[in-house]
Amino acid sequence: MSKRKIIISVLILVVAAAAVYSYKEFTRTNKDLRYVKPQVTIEADSLIREFTVNDSVADHKYRNKIIAVHGMVKGIDSADGQYTIAMGDTNILSSLRFSMDTSSAIKAAAVQRGMSITVKGAITGFKKDETGLLGDDIEFNRCVIQQE
Amino acid sequence: MKNWKSVLTGILVFALLPAVAQDKYFTRTGKISFVSKGVIETISAKHNSVTCVLDTKSGQIQFAVLMRGFEFRKALMQEHFNENYVESDKYPKATFKGDITNNNAIDYSKEGTYNANVKGKLTLHGETRDVESAGTIVVKNGRLTASADFNILLSDYRIRIPAVVKDNISNTVNITVDCPMEPLKN
Numbered sequence: 001m002s003k004r005k006i007i008i009s010v011l012i013l014v015v016a017a018a019a020v021y022s023y024k025e026f027t028r029t030n031k032d033l034r035y036v037k038p039q040v041t042i043e044a045d046s047l048i049r050e051f052t053v054n055d056s057v058a059d060h061k062y063r064n065k066i067i068a069v070h071g072m073v074k075g076i077d078s079a080d081g082q083y084t085i086a087m088g089d090t091n092i093l094s095s096l097r098f099s100m101d102t103s104s105a106i107k108a109a110a111v112q113r114g115m116s117i118t119v120k121g122a123i124t125g126f127k128k129d130e131t132g133l134l135g136d137d138i139e140f141n142r143c144v145i146q147q148e
Numbered sequence: 149m150k151n152w153k154s155v156l157t158g159i160l161v162f163a164l165l166p167a168v169a170q171d172k173y174f175t176r177t178g179k180i181s182f183v184s185k186g187v188i189e190t191i192s193a194k195h196n197s198v199t200c201v202l203d204t205k206s207g208q209i210q211f212a213v214l215m216r217g218f219e220f221r222k223a224l225m226q227e228h229f230n231e232n233y234v235e236s237d238k239y240p241k242a243t244f245k246g247d248i249t250n251n252n253a254i255d256y257s258k259e260g261t262y263n264a265n266v267k268g269k270l271t272l273h274g275e276t277r278d279v280e281s282a283g284t285i286v287v288k289n290g291r292l293t294a295s296a297d298f299n300i301l302l303s304d305y306r307i308r309i310p311a312v313v314k315d316n317i318s319n320t321v322n323i324t325v326d327c328p329m330e331p332l333k334n
Contacts, residue, residue, distance in 0.1 A: 028223045099217070124217040139197050141216075
């Protein structure tokens with residue numbers, strides 16, 4: 001094979017690889033958290049305490065992390081098949097709020113107040129309550145219930 | 149006699165409490181979505197954790213959302229949205245504080261669908277702008293649902309579109325809000 005043909009073949013391979021990579025990257029969806037190992041495992045009360053003491057330090061520490069949180073369910077909201085589980089101390093307004101992934105809808109539907117569970121999710125941040133009526137929340141997306 | 153007065157006052161206070169509490173309605177699971185229709189592609193995202201508090205007595209209404217809570221169909225879009233456009237690390241929250249300007253025209257004690265004109269300030273990406281929108285309040289089964297649909301311009305909020313994708317991304321974003329609320333019990 002001539003040198004020219006080798007160069008052309010390599011170039012075609014490089015362009016093809018770049019095209020495949022670009023297409024995969026462009027169409028990539030968020031990972032299903034059922035199959036993702038959590039970067040942090042923590043108790044609900046400890047996480048709430050960290051954010052209550054200093055939310056900017058805690059936000060920096062946990063930003064963009066996949067976190068597994070163990071704690072007691074203080075409430076569950078459902079609407080149109082979308083479940084949100086609230087976790088934390090029932091004596092304080094602040095909660096951890098887990099917006100459940102649709103893949104966990106059946107398991108979420110079985111969750112009841114007072115149950116002790118572990119939920120894994122992508123933290124989206126700390127929502128300080130500016131109304132003084134609802135309490136501060138730490139929110140999570142794409143959440144799944146982790147097997148005990 | 150004195151005891152009777154105390155008992156009567158107590159009964160009155162307890163009788164009035166639910167009425168006072170029912171002035172305010174709230175949700176933490178409201179929905180917001182946005183759509184930006186570009187020439188090549190439509191960009192859309194949804195959010196299921198909108199906090200909204202409505203004071204039916206004064207007509208004051210507040211919304212708050214964490215920017216990282218917006219979910220996109222494509223992960224790359226979500227990453228670009230947070231990192232390059234709205235800079236979620238720097239400006240993690242968007243808020244709206246305003247009033248229902250025709251609050252007197254809404255009978256919150258009677259089931260029905262009411263037009264609601266909302267006027268207030270939207271803070272996004274560290275910029276605050278006046279926003280006015282026509283929406284609806286639905287009163288049903290002791291609950292309220294506040295809905296609105298309005299447009300904003302990205303340029304008003306200093307959200308820059310890189311030149312390379314300028315033709316693909318519209319400067320106008322359509323926002324839809326839907327917040328079913330329940331009475332706030334203190």
